[in-house]
Amino acid sequence: MNAETLKTTLPRDLMASVVVFLVALPLCMGIAIASGMPPAKGVITGIVGGLVVGWLAGAPLQVSGPAAGLTVLVFELVQQYGAAMLGPILLLAGALQLLAGRLKLGCWFRVTAPAVVYGMLAGILIVLSQLHVMLDGQPEASGLDNIGAFPAALWAALPFSGGGNGLIAASLGLLTIVCMWAWDRLKPQLLRLLPGALLGVAAATLAGLWLGLDVRRIEVPDNLADAISWLQPADLLAFADPGLLVAALAVAFIASAETLLSAAAVDRMHQGPRADFDRELTAQGVGNMLCGVLGALPMTGVIVRSSANVQAGARTRLSAMLHALWLLAAVVLLAALLEQIPIASLAGVLVYTGLKLIDLNALRQLGRYGRMAMLIHLATALTIVATDLLTGVLLGFALTLGQLAWQASRLRVTVVQEGRRVELRMQGAATFLKVPRLARALEGVPKNACVHVPMTHLQYIDHACMELLEEWQRANQASGARLIIEPRALTRRVEGRRRQAVHLAAAADGN
Structure with a gap:
């Protein structure tokens, strides 16, 4: 990047x-806490995602960091193997x-069935895992455990059940959600770039301090190196363990799929250089290896931060790198302030984010491709809730392959006879x-039929x-049998595709 270009793009x-x-x-x-890890681990991943990735x-306007879509899987891994094995x-x-x-x-990750991806990233998973955390509860190991923990946390928070500060914490989480919702709808044009999540967390933190509320707050190390x-x-x-x-x-698979889907979405938001998927996948690999060495959270390209980056007017990769420096400065210089943030408020941020990820329009789009696509989506999401992310994704792929096998194996055979002439009609594969x-x-x-x-x-x-x-013709040839295959339709189809390819190539050359 030359000095003139830098001078033009640096302010934005x-x-x-x-x-x-x-x-x-x-x-x-918030994602670190939901994953069962200290919040500083998530910040370290954000710093690596900005500075290194x-x-x-390969997608210069995409921002990488800890992803809400991986919280369930990471939490399960931490619970099963321990934080050290992450x-x-x-x-x-x-x-x-x-x-x-x-x-x-990189391009092969784009062949992931959309129904599986939508189920994999379903925001309902995040909502279910954080509702009881808003009541000052602890995140559980699976979706079902989180669902079961919510009634218990709610009951324990009621005044007549023996007390607890669950309802007080929930009020801070709800305050955060209300602030984010109101800001999304009422924000003035001049302040449109100010994120609602920051305002919501700031409002909940100030309310908690002003009223002296006794709720769980995040813990930030005095020294980031700790x-x-x-x-x-x-x-x-540990690699001797097949698990x-x-x-x-x-x-690797889920992070790559989410990253490249996000990169494709970011490409549709701007008119700048298109994403190089292979380079982006390489960069994500370097970033996750470094996070593994540092004991941090896994990273992906994340659509919420990336869309904020594009909407804020970013022009080059420098914006993603600079945001990591601000993260580092905040943890080093403002640790005492960050420790006043209620955990319930961060859970509220994730609940609101999860609700926004429940994309009903995507479901309607899937419905255009038949009920099976919607069934795969729902089966993937519900299995993830009931078991774990990996099981749900594998089920989604199994159903997708089953659908392809069913479509490939369907064949209707009809025999129409008119005297000696027989027409063998086949429909399908x-x-x-x-x-x-x-x-x-x-x-x-x-x-003796023809x-x-x-x-x-x-x-x-x-x-x-x-x-x-x-073989049927050879066996019955002595009886006068004849076999006439009429490939005209197939020939027309092939020739039509060939003409279309030539037309597209000519148009491309013309451009």
Whole structure:
């Protein structure tokens, strides 16, 4: 970047970086707490995401940091293996992302079925995991546990049940949500870049201090270095556990899918350079490996902070890098102030964020592609709530593959006979799985028939079915049988596609 360009873009990048910092600070801490980790861990991930990944990123306007969509999975891993094992998991997950980027596999993550991705990122998961945290409760290991914890936390918060400060904490969480909701709808044009999350957290913090409320507050280390848990060589022996290998694969896949989907969404928000998915995947791999070494949270490209970055007028990757410097300065210089923030307020930020992630329009769009797409989405989301994120995603993929297999195996065979002329009509996909059905249809055809096989409604026919047809002709040729395959429709389809490809190529050359 030359000096003239920097002079033009620096003011906008500087302003955008402040906006992103104000959005990122409460989210980094809230996501860390929801993941069962100290809030400083989330801030460290945000710093690495800005300074390192922001510098290397293939999507220069995308902001990386701890992601709300991974809270459930990270919490489960911490509960099952311990916080120390998160380092080796992230180290391997980052290495897998780095390898995928270097092998130019970034584009393949875009083939993830949208129904599975929408279910994976369903905001209801975040809402369910944080409702009882707003009552000063502790996050649980699974969606069902979180659902079960809410009535118990609510009962314990009622005055006649023995007390507790749950309702007081919930009032601060609700105050945060109301502030964010009101700001989204009533904010003046001149202050549109000021994030509602910051105002909500500030209002709840001031209210808690003014009224002297006894609620749980976040803990920030006096020295940021105290929050770093360096990966030890002995920790690498954990890779002998197959469960850790599966966990690393799950983190790598889900983080990559969320990152690249976010990058594609950011591309639609601006007219600048398009994202290089392979470079972005490589950068995310480096970032997650570094987070593993530091004992921080996993990172992804995050749409909320990225959209704030674009809307604030960012022009280059410098805005994402500068926001990380502001995060570092806040933790180092304002630790005493951050320790006054109620945990219930950060839970309120995540509840509101989760509610906004419940995208009913996306469900309506999926409905255009049939009930099966909506079923896959709901099955993925509900399974994640009932079990865990990995199980839900695997179920979603299994259902998607099952749907493809069902569509590929459907074949309707109709025999229409007019004297000696027989028309064998096939509709669907004639694969080797349908050889028995096709064989039964041919058994009813007279041995001296002239069989016409139109391809008009046939999407695909494989070698096994073609060989069966040819074998029937050879077996009955002595009786006068004839087989006439009418490939005109398939030929027209192929030629039409060829003409379309030529037309598109010519248009591209013209541009």
